[in-house]
Amino acid sequence: MDTVKTETTSGLEHTECVAEAAVEIFNATCGVTLEPLAEVENLAGDGVIIAVISLVGDVEWSVFLGLPKDTASAAAAKFAGFEIPFESADMGDAIGELTNMLAGQVKALLDQRGVKADISLPSVMRADNMSILVQRDSAGEKTCFNSPLGKLWTGVIVGHGGSIVA
Amino acid sequence: MQINALVVDDSGIMRKMVMRTLAESRLAQFIFTEAEDGLDALKKFDPKKTEMAFVDWNMPNMNGIDFVRKIRANMKRHVPIVMITTEGTMAKVEEALDEAGVDSYIVKPFTAEVVRKKLEPLFAKLSQKSKKSKGFFSKLAG
Numbered sequence: 191m192d193t194v195k196t197e198t199t200s201g202l203e204h205t206e207c208v209a210e211a212a213v214e215i216f217n218a219t220c221g222v223t224l225e226p227l228a229e230v231e232n233l234a235g236d237g238v239i240i241a242v243i244s245l246v247g248d249v250e251w252s253v254f255l256g257l258p259k260d261t262a263s264a265a266a267a268k269f270a271g272f273e274i275p276f277e278s279a280d281m282g283d284a285i286g287e288l289t290n291m292l293a294g295q296v297k298a299l300l301d302q303r304g305v306k307a308d309i310s311l312p313s314v315m316r317a318d319n320m321s322i323l324v325q326r327d328s329a330g331e332k333t334c335f336n337s338p339l340g341k342l343w344t345g346v347i348v349g350h351g352g353s354i355v356a
Numbered sequence: 357m358q359i360n361a362l363v364v365d366d367s368g369i370m371r372k373m374v375m376r377t378l379a380e381s382r383l384a385q386f387i388f389t390e391a392e393d394g395l396d397a398l399k400k401f402d403p404k405k406t407e408m409a410f411v412d413w414n415m416p417n418m419n420g421i422d423f424v425r426k427i428r429a430n431m432k433r434h435v436p437i438v439m440i441t442t443e444g445t446m447a448k449v450e451e452a453l454d455e456a457g458v459d460s461y462i463v464k465p466f467t468a469e470v471v472r473k474k475l476e477p478l479f480a481k482l483s484q485k486s487k488k489s490k491g492f493f494s495k496l497a498g
Contacts (some may be wrong), residue, residue, distance in 0.1 A: 215465065270372070273401055280368060283370070287369060290442050290464075294441075298362055301447075309414065
């Protein structure tokens with residue numbers, strides 16, 4: 191799959207698996223096709239939900255999924271089969287589970303390439319105007335997608351031997 | 357066939373989705389008990405009533421595999437356990453099936469059709485067992 195990488199730094203072997211996994215998981219869970227956008231947009235407006243999950247082993251990654259309020263509501267409804275209020279705990283559950291599946295698929299894709307990693311439990315945050323800050327020496331990649339559910343983004347931050355990635 | 361099933365997942369939404377999918381599969385009439393992690397599941401697992409368990413893998417406090425190991429170590433009666441997990445890599449699946457004593461597994465995301473196909477053999481066995489035990493008891497009664 192061709193992905194558009196507009197916010198990319200070096201040292202990112204295999205990170206294309208994240209965008210590839212996102213396309214597969216959203217197709218399987220929500221029945222939609224994600225189209226990568228040419229430019230990474232700031233999608234953090236009035237209400238955004240971001241879920242982060244770690245993959246640790248041969249890689250040391252933080253994989254994240256970010257959805258603005260409207261996209262999150264549409265995705266959660268498609269995924270669960272019923273409406274879920276954005277402000278509810280169930281919304282965190284639904285997006286956390288989507289991210290869990292995303293990480294599981296990333297793990298499976300890495301496994302096919304001989305790269306082994308275990309996944310953590312997801313952490314989910316909901317806020318207004320949230321942005322992810324990355325350590326200066328950490329590599330990262332973010333891909334923006336358009337979809338029938340709305341815009342969303344996925345990404346990965348690559349740590350270096352025990353460094354803290356925030 | 358009526359089945360008392362324990363559904364174990366730290367996500368409330370996933371528990372709802374698993375229960376809805378199982379109900380839609382029409383494999384049995386399910387009576388569900390929910391648990392939010394392995395520890396909670398150990399408390400809610402009823403040695404006399406629980407007939408089947410659907411268990412997530414990655415959970416806080418006690419993960420699904422450790423829950424299965426505890427049940428297998430402490431119960432003589434074989435209760436079928438199905439892992440429902442994002443862990444689709446072969447090494448993990450083999451670990452679950454061979455080492456811990458899991459009867460079947462379903463990889464997320466899943467559909468009712470996938471669940472039905474995957475679980476049909478398991479329910480066929482359960483149905484046979486149920487018929488045999490009913491036959492045994494009616495012979496005793498007769």
